[in-house]
Amino acid sequence: MSRILTLDALSAPLRALRLLALDFPDLPAPVVDVSSIYPDRLSLSVHPSNGGFAAFEAWRAALGIAPDAVDFNVQCDHRTAVLTAHTEFGGADVALTGFTEVAAGARMSGAGVA
Template structure:
């Protein structure tokens, strides 16, 4: 049970967090989650910042094809997820961003040279 886990039971993801801070301290700060429920997992999340997600994805060597795309909140929020093993911990990277509203029908500019 996670209720019996001592703090040193989270040493692996906390060590990875320390490594990431030392090696990638110049990257955008994520929302960080370490939990005794999943003691070998480090979660990094970006809310409304897919650029931060992409910077970390690239730094961690995760190829774009390994990113899973989904939507939530009735299609209003896009979700990017990727996972990688990093220095002995499972690292989960998640980015949340708004889905752009589609352009209204008929709002496209007229082609060049056409009469309006």
């Protein structure tokens, strides 16, 4: 029988979110996800509507993630570019993801413009 998690099991990502709100109140608001599936993870994602890669870069710098620790990919539709990075903050694994639209007519590959 599986164990049912309580809200206390999510204390690490919730604590990290509280600290981020206190430490970085002026950064663009990301989509925030805390899940009982990954109880130690706080997922932050930024989309074109809330700054895309510019917001991702602001969060990356604030979290102290080195630029070379960021992965770049393009979704299979070739219209959406994605940056991802992970770090530890406030006792939680923070997954940072940024999305942006690829300019019409540009074809992107995982390594850059093709």
